[in-house]
Structure formats: structure tokens, C-alpha cells
Amino acid sequence: MSSSGKDQVQCDCNVIHEEVVNRVRDKMPEEEQLYDLAEFFKVFGDSSRIKIIWALFEEEMCVCDIAYLLNMTQSAVSHQLRVLKQARLVKPRREGKNMFYSLDDEHIAAIFKEGLNHLNE
Amino acid sequence: MSSSGKDQVQCDCNVIHEEVVNRVRDKMPEEEQLYDLAEFFKVFGDSSRIKIIWALFEEEMCVCDIAYLLNMTQSAVSHQLRVLKQARLVKPRREGKNMFYSLDDEHIAAIFKEGLNHLNE
DNA sequence: CTAACATATGAGCGCAGGTTCATATGTTCA
């Protein structure tokens, strides 16, 4: 939080490789941005959310249909949709008593594709 | 595990939207593949690992230099490198007493780029 | 071989997060 790691030496390498470390440090993005990036990917790190997203790839669905499709509780689906909504990945649309959710991001497909490419190598 | 969710109706929507649900179900990938995808993204869902990966974008580094750069314990770095190695994202190279790690995947940059694009919208 | 260094690994701790349960909020219809 306060320190950038420059103040403590753990072994002799740090002295030997000081130039390398400093060069890398200068090119690192802001701490906050890397944290946000991790938070973003954390959303994809749960199979329930992955399934919900994949279902919405096809078309928008209401909460209880998602629950029915994925064999989940309505409450669990609603909780996960909340997470996805906060990450600005899905958006809701009310139609009578139902809430229909659809994808709200064009990067997801590209990210999933790269992920699958990695897994299928 | 056994059920596909087809055997339980949670509300009237399921009957009304049965065609939609069935169509989406047919297009969903294997359960296992979606699980693996979540496991893969879970690796990116930690800021320590994100930082390590980003550092290795620049050039290969040895364990204690990474620890020094990121202000982490050698043990913590080693544990995280193990996770990254098991996900086939980094590969080790021994040079004397040091282990140098480098990125072992060409998809990471694309995935990070899309993630940042999403965050900066 | 031994000492010093660099890294890996297992056990244990503490916290974050996903699910369930109960209940609140919101909507439609009679």
C-alpha cells in the first residue's frame, strides 16, 4: 500500500538484477489498475457465472428461466446476476413481472474465445 | 451433476418460455468445458498473479526479483508461480541457483487488453 | 563434504465469496 518494494532486499539477486527490476517497475501500470483488472477477471472465475453468461450469448432470458436451465436456485441466480450487473456485463429489462437480462459488453466473447484457445492447445 | 435441470419447474415462465430454454440448452457447451473456463479465469482473478504476469510481459525474471519488485514474500511468489505454471501460463528455466520464469502463452496479452478495454469504457 | 544461497512445498490461519433460507420489494390481475 505504502511501499513499492524498493526498500527491502531479500537476496543477492536484487542487487545483481537491479537494472532489470527497475526497468520492469517503470513499465508496470498503476497498482489500482492491476487490482481492478483482477477484480474484473474474478467475475469470470466462477462456473455459475460462466454458464449464465454463455446462456445469454444466445438470447436474453428472465431470471427463473436461467435458474431452470442451469438447475440453480432463483436466489442464487439473482445474486450472481447482481455481480454481473455491477461489473457492467449484463443489463436488466423489465417486462411485467419478469426481469430479462442480456449481455451488455462486446469484449466478453473475445475474452472467452482466447480462454478456450488456451485450453484447447 | 446428474440432472440437467430439465426435471424441475420453478415457476410458470419455464412452461411459457420452454422453447427458448431448450434452444439455449442445445447450444450450451459441455458442462466440463465451462468449468475449465472458469478455472482458467480464476487464475487471473488475483492481483498478485496479475502483477506477476504483467512483470513477465517485459522480460523473464527470477523468483526473488519478482518478490522484491512486488514487495511479496519469496514463498508467496513461489506458490503463485506454481499456480501459473499449472495453468500453463508461465514456464521455468534454471540458471545456476536461480529459476527464471517467463510467459508461456500468447493469449494472455489479448485477454488483458480486452479486460482493460472494458474497464476504460 | 559442508556451508551458503535460491527455490519449492506442506501445514495452518484467516478471510473472501457462493449458496441456502427467510423475507422484502415490485408487478399484475381480479
Add this chain to the structure above:
DNA sequence: TGAACATATGAACCTGCGCTCATATGTTAG
């Protein structure tokens, strides 16, 4: 307005996981 339906939400429980600590493994120099 009240009842039934659809969704949202808060609390509690429990598991997973990232860290620390101690120690094992591996490498080099003398």
C-alpha cells in the same frame, strides 16, 4: 385492495484459497 407471482436482498453457513511460517530440495563455491 388483496392475492399470486417474479425478483431482490440480507444473514448465516461453509468451503476455497492466499498468505505466513517452518522446512525440504536443489545448486554452487570452497
